[in-house]
Amino acid sequence: MDSRGRAFFASGSIASIAVGLMHIAAHLSGRPPGAEAAHDAMVAFTVTALGMTWSIADAFDVANLSFAALSILIGALDLYVLRALRPAGRSLSGLAVVNAVGVGVVAAIAASGQVAPPFYLYALVAILYAVAALRSRATA
Secondary structure: OOOOHHHHHHHHHHHHHHHHHHHHHHHHOOOOOOOOOHHHHHHHEEEEOOEEEEHHHHHHHHHHHHHHHHHHHHHHHHHHHHHHHHOOHHHHHHHHHHHHHHHHHHHHHHHHOOOHHHHHHHHHHHHHHHHHHHHHHHHH
């Protein structure tokens, strides 16, 4: 992978971290006005399984924060691998392809749910990884 491919890979990694942080910030900023009734209904509906009881709102909170944490983890791991595999462009190329496909699936899930912010943000991250992978194939 050439230096431009590495730059796109690093950009995708940093963007993944930024998207995770934005996701946390949005989650912690509170509910939008008028959403109280929906939230109250989610809190009222509980599920008991495996010795634990949680509400749909609890599950939603855990899913949101877990998704954000995984985005940050992926970006941080990619930055570490980028540094560790400095001369090994072929391995980095494979990782760029895996990331482009994986993050592309996340963008597709958001698109199918018609949730614009994660669709656009993860589509951008997927494109950065895809360009990094294509740059490495072009220079191989």
